[in-house]
Amino acid sequence: MDVCKGNKRKYYRFRADRFYGGIATADCMGCNMDCAFCWSYRTRIHPERFGDFYTPEEVAERLVKIAHAHDFRAVRISGNEPTLCKDHLVDVIRAVELSDPTLLFVLETNGIKLGEDEKYVDELLKCHNLHVRLSFKTGTPENFTQITNRPREWFELQIKAAENLYNKNVSFHPAIVKDYADAYLVQRLSDISPEIVNRIEYESLRIYSHIRKRMRERGLVSAQNSVEF
Numbered sequence: 001m002d003v004c005k006g007n008k009r010k011y012y013r014f015r016a017d018r019f020y021g022g023i024a025t026a027d028c029m030g031c032n033m034d035c036a037f038c039w040s041y042r043t044r045i046h047p048e049r050f051g052d053f054y055t056p057e058e059v060a061e062r063l064v065k066i067a068h069a070h071d072f073r074a075v076r077i078s079g080n081e082p083t084l085c086k087d088h089l090v091d092v093i094r095a096v097e098l099s100d101p102t103l104l105f106v107l108e109t110n111g112i113k114l115g116e117d118e119k120y121v122d123e124l125l126k127c128h129n130l131h132v133r134l135s136f137k138t139g140t141p142e143n144f145t146q147i148t149n150r151p152r153e154w155f156e157l158q159i160k161a162a163e164n165l166y167n168k169n170v171s172f173h174p175a176i177v178k179d180y181a182d183a184y185l186v187q188r189l190s191d192i193s194p195e196i197v198n199r200i201e202y203e204s205l206r207i208y209s210h211i212r213k214r215m216r217e218r219g220l221v222s223a224q225n226s227v228e229f
């Protein structure tokens, strides 16, 4: 099922969340990766079972309303991968900025689309209220396919995304899953600029019971001792 329809996108939830000191969150559906530890895989795999389609204006209105109700300073799209519907995403960010220029829009992304298409990053440059959290699922190409179920070459697209964001001066930081972090990735980011390394956020995995089975199926049992159950 296509999660983008015209300039609408499918979402399954709007909520207030505690991250970033409090953030209004729209949970979208659909992703171009298939990570073994994805906590939202049910809505990703079965988009037909959940949610509704929303215009950018409807999403922005709900985000701003939640942010104002809770006195939050930030909003985001989370759940699955926000970059899938490009025009929709850019329009949501700009509609939030138009409604309240003081709100920060945090774009949490796996970066594949931003690595594939430099022009996508140019579009994001038009948004002045944006910070990108570029989420790396693993620190080396060797286990990239095992973890994400996508071609090993896509690891390079994530690196390219960091390069595009840095070169175009977009506010961003890399987040790396701590359990699969690797000196190789840190070196690759440092090769773009040592400054990026100082921005790295190490993310801890929480392996809920419904995800454990998927981890085992991917042969990731060797990492289980270092993750939380």
Ligand code: SF4
Residues within 6 Å of the ligand: 031, 032, 033, 034, 035, 037, 038, 039, 040, 041, 044, 079, 080, 081, 110, 137
């Ligand atoms: S990139 Fe995120 S949403 Fe997509 S499969 Fe991986 S963890 Fe899930």
